[in-house]
Amino acid sequence: MLKETELKRPNRLNFTGGWNYDPAPESASNVKLKETYQHFINGKFTEPEEGKYFATLNPATEEKLADVADGSAADVDAAVKAARNGYNKYWSKLSGRDRARYIYRIARMIQERAREFAIIESLDGGKPIRESRDVDVPLSAAYFFYYAGWADKLEYAFPNRNPKPVGVAGQIIPWNFPLMMAAWKIAPALAAGNTVVLKPAETTPLTCLKLAEIIQEADLPPGVVNFVTGAGATGSEIVSHPDIDKVAFTGSTKVGKMIHKSVAGTNKKLTLELGGKAANIVMDDAPLDQAVEGIVNGIFFNQGHVCCAGSRLFVQEGVADTVRDKLIDRMESLIVGDPLDKNTDIGAINSQKQLQTINNYLELGLNEGGEIYQSSCPIPDKGYWVAPTLIGNVSQSHRIVQEEIFGPVLTIQTFRTPAEVIEKANNTPYGLSGGVWTDKGSKIFNLTSQLRAGVVWANTYNKFDPTSPFGGYKESGIGREGGLHGLSAYLKF
Numbered sequence: 447m448l449k450e451t452e453l454k455r456p457n458r459l460n461f462t463g464g465w466n467y468d469p470a471p472e473s474a475s476n477v478k479l480k481e482t483y484q485h486f487i488n489g490k491f492t493e494p495e496e497g498k499y500f501a502t503l504n505p506a507t508e509e510k511l512a513d514v515a516d517g518s519a520a521d522v523d524a525a526v527k528a529a530r531n532g533y534n535k536y537w538s539k540l541s542g543r544d545r546a547r548y549i550y551r552i553a554r555m556i557q558e559r560a561r562e563f564a565i566i567e568s569l570d571g572g573k574p575i576r577e578s579r580d581v582d583v584p585l586s587a588a589y590f591f592y593y594a595g596w597a598d599k600l601e602y603a604f605p606n607r608n609p610k611p612v613g614v615a616g617q618i619i620p621w622n623f624p625l626m627m628a629a630w631k632i633a634p635a636l637a638a639g640n641t642v643v644l645k646p647a648e649t650t651p652l653t654c655l656k657l658a659e660i661i662q663e664a665d666l667p668p669g670v671v672n673f674v675t676g677a678g679a680t681g682s683e684i685v686s687h688p689d690i691d692k693v694a695f696t697g698s699t700k701v702g703k704m705i706h707k708s709v710a711g712t713n714k715k716l717t718l719e720l721g722g723k724a725a726n727i728v729m730d731d732a733p734l735d736q737a738v739e740g741i742v743n744g745i746f747f748n749q750g751h752v753c754c755a756g757s758r759l760f761v762q763e764g765v766a767d768t769v770r771d772k773l774i775d776r777m778e779s780l781i782v783g784d785p786l787d788k789n790t791d792i793g794a795i796n797s798q799k800q801l802q803t804i805n806n807y808l809e810l811g812l813n814e815g816g817e818i819y820q821s822s823c824p825i826p827d828k829g830y831w832v833a834p835t836l837i838g839n840v841s842q843s844h845r846i847v848q849e850e851i852f853g854p855v856l857t858i859q860t861f862r863t864p865a866e867v868i869e870k871a872n873n874t875p876y877g878l879s880g881g882v883w884t885d886k887g888s889k890i891f892n893l894t895s896q897l898r899a900g901v902v903w904a905n906t907y908n909k910f911d912p913t914s915p916f917g918g919y920k921e922s923g924i925g926r927e928g929g930l931h932g933l934s935a936y937l938k939f
């Protein structure tokens with residue numbers, strides 16, 4: 447266990463030698479947002495039945511970006527009816543080749559409007575523009591391209607199994623990767639021949655509504671893709687609607703369990719992508735500088751708002767001091783601030799509620815006896831921010847080691863043997879992801895085959911590809927998204 451004095455080394459280094467990067471903000475001036483956004487139902491932007499709206503904010507400034515329709519049971523019902531009609535009348539009648547054409551068109555239009563999407567994603571959700579520009583938007587297009595390729599090849603993907611679409615899919619997504627989660631859900635559903643009703647998260651609806659504009663311009667038949675915005679209650683209406691054939695949910699384990707109960711005993715197909723508490727394991731023969739970059743990438747970028755974030759660091763004893771020192775030095779150099787600035791490493795926490803959750807965990811960590819080191823970086827006055835944080839002097843029984851914090855907060859523990867670290871890494875209710883850093887292939891095989899996690903990265907972290915399935919064990923979920931596994935989740939055989 448690390449001692450208090452060893453973790454507290456703030457302000458030790460001045461990395462920039464007295465100079466700082468000049469701000470390099472991406473201009474948002476040519477991004478057009480409407481003041482008010484309606485639901486997108488049956489190919490048209492549609493007023494909410496009860497006339498209610500809620501605001502979505504920019505978490506970096508706390509300013510309102512737009513008002514967004516608050517979906518009621520009647521709105522959900524209208525969207526499900528539109529999706530059923532779109533399925534019966536149009537989508538189920540098209541050949542796979544024609545479906546592919548529409549999906550390719552969506553992919554290309556996302557690419558054409560990539561800059562606009564990236565800026566809106568950063569404005570609405572608080573993530574650094576570097577991340578939305580280089581990860582979220584290109585990957586969203588890539589998922590549409592990938593699944594478009596399967597639409598006319600379902601018989602080859604699942605030979606002799608006579609794959610058939612499920613029908614109408616109800617999809618609910620969280621706020622950490624709004625456009626990308628929509629792509630993960632819509633692209634395979636459409637390729638498999640289903641129509642969809644999707645609800646984005648309350649705090650980040652704008653890129654989905656921009657995607658609705660693309661779907662309109664791409665001239666998809668009415669009702670094939672519908673967006674209903676709203677809070678948890680709206681999501682719950684989608685899940686319980688009797689004419690939904692498949693529920694796909696990404697979000698917290700708590701809500702996932704409620705959804706699981708609600709669809710039990712129905713014929714609805716279900717996939718759940720839930721929380722995580724991933725172990726990132728550094729062996730003593732690992733390339734340490736590379737590992738430190740991977741640790742930073744795994745937990746601090748995107749503010750730790752990543753279900754597969756490497757939030758528990760395990761370092762082999764012989765290199766523990768070196769890794770801790772290098773990590774603290776690197777943390778001191780991270781830039782926290784304006785999400786639209788291209789130099790920014792860590793943007794705004796997505797909402798005040800999430801900020802409160804993270805701060806509660808930091809307090810809990812201190813009360814449990816954790817030693818907290820926070821980077822001494824300047825923090826903007828307005829908006830929701832957390833400096834990158836490392837917590838030592840913790841053990842397996844600490845709640846901050848067991849529970850998902852979903853912020854830029856990393857716990858650090860040491861281990862001696864592979865057997866010990868496997869035991870510790872698997873000692874959580876979750877099983878979504880993990881990371882291993884070592885120079886030796888045999889150690890990679892040994893550790894990765896024993897970690898109970900759906901995705902394990904070796905000598906890298908947080909890499910995604912549309913061809914690769916993603917999903918969890920234990921309380922991290924049911925089923926997979928991505929690759930052929932993700933396609934089969936939208937088919938019946």
Ligand code: NAP
Nearest residue numbers: 619620646647648677678681682697698701719720721753
């Ligand atoms: P959340 O509260 O579960 O919300 C996720 C989505 O479900 C949001 O659209 C939410 O609406 C909606 N929702 C809330 N209550 C609902 C209900 N009773 N019935 C149906 N829908 C409901 O999760 P979050 O806190 O926003 O997101 C963070 C969580 O997502 C983390 O636990 C993270 O690990 C997980 N996550 C997992 C993955 C993965 O692939 N495994 C990916 C990303 C995130 P509102 O936005 O209006 O509340």
Ligand code: MG
Nearest residue numbers: 502503570649
């Ligand atoms: Mg917002």
